[in-house]
Amino acid sequence: MRVSKLFFQTFREAPADADIVSHQLMLRAGLIHQIAAGIFDFLPMALRTKHKIEDIFREEMDAIGGQEVTLPVVHPAELWQKSGRWYQIGSDMARFKDRNDRDMVLGMTHEEIMADLAKKYIKSYRQLPTMLYQIQTKFRDEPRPRAGLLRVREFTMKDAYTFDRDEAGIDAYYPHFYQAYFNIFRRSGIDVVAVKSDTGMMGGRMAHEFMALTDIGEDTLVLCDACGYSANRQVATFRKPEPPAAAPARLEEVATPNVTTIEALARFLNIAESETAKAVFMVADIDQPDGAVKEQFVFCIVRGDMELNETKLTNAIKARRLRPATTPEIQAIGAEPGYGSPIGIQREQVLLLVDDLAARSPNLVAGANRAGYHVRNTNYGRDYTADLVVDLVAASDGHACPQCGEAIHTARGVEVGNIFKLGTKYSMAMGATYLDEKGDEKPIVMGSYGIGSGRLMAVIIEMLHDDAGIQWPITVAPYQVLLVSLATEKTPDVTAAAEQIYAALLEAGVEVLYDDREERAGVKFNDADLLGIPIRLTVGAKGLKNGIVEGKLRRNGEMFEFAVDAVVEKVCALVAAEIERINATAVPVPFEDK
RNA sequence: CGGGGAGUAGCGCAGCUUGGUAGCGCGCUUCGUUCGGGACGAAGAGGUCGGAGGUUCAAAUCCUCUCUCCCCGACCA
Known part of the structure; x- marks a missing residue:
């Protein structure tokens, strides 16, 4: 392909709405x-x-x-109705009616x-x-x-x-x-x-x-x-820390004015976050046996040093959707935002889930369900019981690996x-x-x-670019080789040599893009870097004088000098080596049925 | 859907506050000079200022509505 004929344009500046590198480079490279x-x-x-x-x-x-x-892009709704996804999936699915008023979807x-x-x-x-x-x-x-x-x-x-x-x-x-x-x-x-x-x-x-x-x-x-x-x-998952062994102590209310976060609570009482219980209020859409969908208030308790994992929660209660509860909803079940605990709430109105670690940790500080107060020494089992005790928390940096116990990241x-x-x-x-x-x-x-x-x-x-542009792996590059001609009006011999090499490379089956444009060297080199074709060949008066064509690998800048009459052979070998270098990485990987 | 930002020439932007001939750079066309890492000069082409309504003698500019795009969040086989 000749660059002069290629349907594309490179841009010095990326459009303003491209934020990430791959997007910018794809636009800039045309x-x-x-x-x-x-x-x-x-x-x-x-x-x-x-x-x-x-x-x-x-x-x-x-x-x-x-x-x-090849299966169609347009499907009759009937098939999606059969699986039920017609009803489960929301507006992510594009739906329309055909001329006979039949429901159709885009797959x-x-x-x-x-x-x-x-x-x-x-x-x-x-x-x-x-x-x-x-x-x-x-x-x-x-x-x-x-x-x-x-x-x-x-x-x-x-x-x-x-x-x-x-x-x-x-x-x-x-x-x-x-x-x-x-x-x-x-x-x-x-x-x-x-x-x-x-x-x-x-x-x-x-x-x-x-x-x-x-x-x-x-x-x-x-x-x-x-x-x-x-x-x-x-x-x-992760291996949860062993909670300290302690006998349940007496419940004791403590004034905690304007202390509505776990962090503030731990600081205020001078205790560790792990000695507190965090209440998280959600509302879930749950399918009912009769096919209806019910909004269910879900009250979750995790230990203060842990974070609720919403996916685990969703799966535990088979919820269709999950959203944070609103303040009125929280107050309606007898709790208080910032001071919530399961003790003394309208228990029958909520689905109460407790993380297993929180359930096993003694004497946690929890909310008192009234503003400005917390309660010391809450204990699962004695003070409240859950509908479900399961793993509800998110793994984070430094937690213990579930397999080997070392720190995960x-x-x-x-x-x-x-x-x-x-x-x-x-x-x-x-x-x-x-x-x-x-x-x-x-x-x-x-x-x-x-x-x-x-x-x-x-x-x-x-993953494969630098400041100048793309660095395509040769296995997926649009072309394997970019042949850059630095010919000018005064160097017809350069044009002739480039044309000849181009023809020979095509003949040899090399996927070659030939920059035959009447542009200055700088423009061509910059475009070459931007486009990221793995192997660049430069034909110029300078090299030609000594009977050579220059080669350069985009990925690492490595330079080569090829004798003009050996260039096709050498380039074919280089292409093969580059392909092999990548394919060699495709080695067997043990399958771990984790 | 919630929060934030932006729509003016193909791309990047200025002009808007304070209404009065629509501009700059890149790119594009032509000519000349230049020619190994984004040249220089000269002459050009190219815009319903996102759309609709309103205010006004006059709207890119002020007001109202609306559409679109981007970012964060929610969402995501």
Whole structure:
């Protein structure tokens, strides 16, 4: 491709609404163009990279038995009604009516459609296991698209689905995906950590998220350097400290004027935060057996030195939604904001959950449910009892690893992929069953596995760039080589040499972008750095005089001198070496069934 | 949905307080000089000032409504 013909433009300055590096660089390099919040055009170079990433998806999916299909973007509402998600999902799902007034949706994901397909074609255990995947557009009307391609509304996703006869079947398949995902990310030039994750609205038994560690990440991860434990903070556990042994002491009210936070309370009474009980008031939407949804006041007690983990709470009470309670709501159940405790409240109106550590810790200071007063020596069991005592708190830096007890730490990450053991939720809803050897009808056990191509592209840039621009890994770079001609009107021999080398590289099968523009050297070099093509070749009068063409690696600045008549051969070798360097990182990873 | 910010040429911005000919830099076109890390000169093209309504002799500027985009939060297979 000649740069003079390439449909793109580079910019010195990024548009003002681009905040994060990958977004700025993609705009400046002429890769993408935004047409609405979270909706982007992919220009030619971005599309080449997208295709390369997707080809890696295909290779890795095919390698573990996948067969590619394409399912529609537009679905009849009926299928989503069958699974119930038509009713569960809110305005994230784009809905419309067709000309015959039938409800339709834009697919956010394809579990329903896949299960429906499986229902039609899978009849016997002999056909299992099987795996289908597609690389297809999804639309989710996200409440807040942001950060360029990192969080968008319309996006392309590789989504794979496994169909197994039983749990043992998917247990056997799942680790293959685990490995294939590591291969995909490493072959794309980045490393990731796999963390156990919440199964959320998808339901299911086990899930992992593949996280790229970067500060711009929206998720917080809990990691243990000692043993390798890793989990999304939403589900991370930790070994809780042993509470001090003490006999329950007598309840005693204490005046604590204007002391409404745990921090202030501990300071005021000169005690540790771990000697206090924190009350957190939430209101949950909970599904009732009759299908209705009830708003339930939820009262949570965690120890003062701990933080409530809302995901754990949501899962513990199977809530559909959770929101903080308002002051009137809190007062209505007989509590007082800033001075709350379960003692003396309208107990029958609340669902009371107590974290197991708080339940085991003796003589905690809690609120007195009237402004300006707390109570010393509250004890679980004696003074109040819960509807549920469970783990409700968030793991934080310095807590003890649940596996090995060493200190854990937290880090930010971007989710670039996930794998899910779905179970039979969708197959049962859609009626996807098979007959086993005995002729018994059984629901197919499904798994689903997704990676967003655009998000991965953004993450690659996020992790591989410098002040001057992108540093594409050669496996996903739009072009492998950028041939820069420094010819001027007075140096037709340079033009001739560059043209010849360009033709020879094309002939040799090298993916080469040829900067034949009538621009000054500085412009071309700066654009070269911005575009981030891995190998730069410079043909100029200076080198040509000595019969050489200069080479330079974008990723580290390493320089080469190639004899003009050997340049094609040398470049092919360099391309091969660069590819090998990246592919060599895709090594087996032990699957840990954590 | 709550909080904050911004819409003026393709991009970055000024002009608005105090109403009166719409500007600057980059980019783009043409010509000349220059030519190995974002050259210089000259001449050009390009704007319903997000939209609607209002005030006024007169609105980019003042008022009202509205749309869009960005950031933080809520939300998120």
